Amino acid sequence: MPGDVLLLSNSRPPGGAAPFAHAREILASHLGGRxxxxxxxARADHDDYVAWVSRALGQDIDLRPLHREPDPAATIADARAVFVGGGNTFRLLHDVRRLGILDGLRANPDCRYTGSSAGTNLACPTMRTTNDMPIVDPGGFDALARVPFQVNPHYLDPDPTSTHQGETREERIVEFHEMNPEPVVGLREGAWLHRTDDTLRLGGNTARLFRRDETPVELAVGDDLSWLLTPS
Amino acid sequence: MPGDVLLLSNSRPPGGAAPFAHAREILASHLGGRxxxxxxxARADHDDYVAWVSRALGQDIDLRPLHREPDPAATIADARAVFVGGGNTFRLLHDVRRLGILDGLRANPDCRYTGSSAGTNLACPTMRTTNDMPIVDPGGFDALARVPFQVNPHYLDPDPTSTHQGETREERIVEFHEMNPEPVVGLREGAWLHRTDDTLRLGGNTARLFRRDETPVELAVGDDLSWLLTPS
Incomplete structure (x- = not known):
């Protein structure tokens, strides 16, 4: 069995609480002391980012900054657990490719994977369901395929009172399905997907599942979504 | 002097009015019977898209569907005016590159350019300030550079009541400036930029100008922005 996977929609809970305050229990259980x-x-200032997450999680988790390693690609190829933080998915994919970390992660499927926001996009077959601005060409959109479906983090329901004329999130996912076949799980703020062995469950909040040419369906906390791991 | 340029934020006015109802006068004046x-x-159904725009503008404008031409690249290389509609910028850039239309437009700088939403992104140095989902790899992010700055269409001000934890539009543009130097004009719904010869003016609605390492500034309808055409 490949390593377990935990995919969070977001790092910041609403209301200004510490990062991952909403997900401490599932993070501790998923990482199990590794x-x-x-x-x-995914962010520009790596030291600042690690300090921010360490202040919030450092007492629970043995967190180590990959960017401080002399050879991050070699480190990740032997890692037992990885946590990919959010920010800009284009910058993330560009940098992990350039540094050899993408290949290192592909060569180490047993590594337990944790992602948040952009880190969740990186675990999908491609990064084609990110919400981020394409500030740099990542050199290809293929990602890690640690799960066989796509996730849209920070999933937002349409606002019926809005006068904004840009596409709604649902319209953007319909556009995705005009060109791609993979199911898309729209993870609302606070939600996560947890794969252990061949089981997949939704936690934290509800989600919305989009499949090509089908009516979207609502998913509830605790739903068993294991069938998404073996796409027909 | 290269051909004049009209860049609209959006095609659909709020409230369900016909497309471009807010911009009929400027469109007629910009196109001048050409x-x-x-x-x-930028959209999946080309016939449907042209029919929708023709119903709205067909009496004012001599609108011709490029996708119906036997050799769209050759047609565009001789065109006197072009109107690039909105939709998904990644799909647009992917298709105009594949069909030779991108090269045709580059070889025809005198062609009068009109863009809306994704069509506005295509007129910028790169497509790196689009809001769209990256549903297909466009094969490079460079665009037409019909203006020397970037536009962010459908610019949205932050909502202070939101509990959404994804990036605001302004945060996304800050991320753009972490990796790119070009100024970004955030065009609110209903706004447009019009370049005639060496003059650039804002019309239709207000906008917000973002420059690297500077405080953003508000732009008013009628503002002369010609200085943006000769970046320091």
């Missing part, structure tokens, strides 16, 4: 390499490349 | 090739590739 040393965890934190991947900060 | 035959206009409409570029529908």
């Amino acid at each position: 040393p965890v390499w934190f991947v900060p490349y | 035959p206009v090739w409409f570029v529908p590739y």
